[in-house]
Amino acid sequence: MESREEQAAWTFVRKARIGRLATIDSRGFPSVVPFCFTLMAMPEPTIVSVLDEKPKRVTDAALGRVRNILKHPEVGLVIDHYDEDWSNLVFVQAKGIARLIEVSDPLHAHTIVQLRIKYPQYEAMALEKRAVIAIDQLRLRVWRGDGQTFGQRDDQRDE
Amino acid sequence: MESREEQAAWTFVRKARIGRLATIDSRGFPSVVPFCFTLMAMPEPTIVSVLDEKPKRVTDAALGRVRNILKHPEVGLVIDHYDEDWSNLVFVQAKGIARLIEVSDPLHAHTIVQLRIKYPQYEAMALEKRAVIAIDQLRLRVWRGDGQTFGQRDDQRDE
Numbered sequence: 001m002e003s004r005e006e007q008a009a010w011t012f013v014r015k016a017r018i019g020r021l022a023t024i025d026s027r028g029f030p031s032v033v034p035f036c037f038t039l040m041a042m043p044e045p046t047i048v049s050v051l052d053e054k055p056k057r058v059t060d061a062a063l064g065r066v067r068n069i070l071k072h073p074e075v076g077l078v079i080d081h082y083d084e085d086w087s088n089l090v091f092v093q094a095k096g097i098a099r100l101i102e103v104s105d106p107l108h109a110h111t112i113v114q115l116r117i118k119y120p121q122y123e124a125m126a127l128e129k130r131a132v133i134a135i136d137q138l139r140l141r142v143w144r145g146d147g148q149t150f151g152q153r154d155d156q157r158d159e
Numbered sequence: 160m161e162s163r164e165e166q167a168a169w170t171f172v173r174k175a176r177i178g179r180l181a182t183i184d185s186r187g188f189p190s191v192v193p194f195c196f197t198l199m200a201m202p203e204p205t206i207v208s209v210l211d212e213k214p215k216r217v218t219d220a221a222l223g224r225v226r227n228i229l230k231h232p233e234v235g236l237v238i239d240h241y242d243e244d245w246s247n248l249v250f251v252q253a254k255g256i257a258r259l260i261e262v263s264d265p266l267h268a269h270t271i272v273q274l275r276i277k278y279p280q281y282e283a284m285a286l287e288k289r290a291v292i293a294i295d296q297l298r299l300r301v302w303r304g305d306g307q308t309f310g311q312r313d314d315q316r317d318e
């Protein structure tokens with residue numbers, strides 16, 4: 001990707017409200033979940049996500065995606081826009097390396113602040129003791145349904 | 160899952176216009192893409208998808224997801240609904256085994272017909288010689304943001 005195209009891809013990722021994250025489970029199957037995240041500079045671009053208080057049946061440590069990344073840190077994700085006019089389809093795929101940011105790490109509080117700025121829904125949740133997942137070493141791939149260069153049109157639109 | 164909940168999950172999957180599919184690439188990273196699909200009974204529930212004519216830079220055989228499933232047939236996918244009111248969040252996650260349905264297989268034409276019924280966009284595309292991916296041995300997991308049982312409310316809504 002040229003730098004301008006890559007810049008557009010990062011903007012698209014940054015503005016997205018939801019992405020889908022895949023880890024690899026203990027049986028070797030990809031495990032895909034929708035996830036809320038924010039993009040931070042640490043200083044390298046890093047996607048961070050918190051194991052929030054949306055109802056879960058298990059503790060953070062037992063949660064599938066945590067177990068998965070501790071054993072197999074290679075993860076993949078996609079941010080996309082669906083439209084019935086397929087010439088408007090857009091996606092940014094990313095692959096990277098995931099790690100946990102422990103509650104004791106000063107970065108932890110910083111990521112919670114950033115996540116709350118993006119998602120007001122988090123303000124009412126006690127996230128201070130929840131595990132944060134950080135994904136870096138990100139490699140992006142972009143695709144548009146009209147075959148044009150990413151960022152040419154309205155890929156930066158808010159949605 | 161109880162059978163009624165599982166039935167609701169299948170209905171949710173069947174009605175979805177888009178899902179996100181993860182395969183595992185040659186370097187061991189999950190590779191996630193948005194994908195159009197339909198749910199068929201063969202007679203076991205099977206998710207089928209065609210490598211359509213949306214712009215791709217490579218031939219079907221060279222396309223990442225085809226290479227990936229030939230080497231590593233374990234795949235994962237998620238069908239979900241995002242809403243800023245997080246109590247409305249819903250997802251169905253599936254894991255299964257992917258294979259290619261060759262053009263010479265009588266099932267191939269049948270899947271193209273079914274995909275065109277669901278997606279009028281496919282009517283204008285020449286799909287007869289494109290590879291079809293079938294995913295079966297599907298195991299489902301459901302999740303709702305309000306912690307209720309899947310299928311209780313309006314998970315069957317059209318969208």
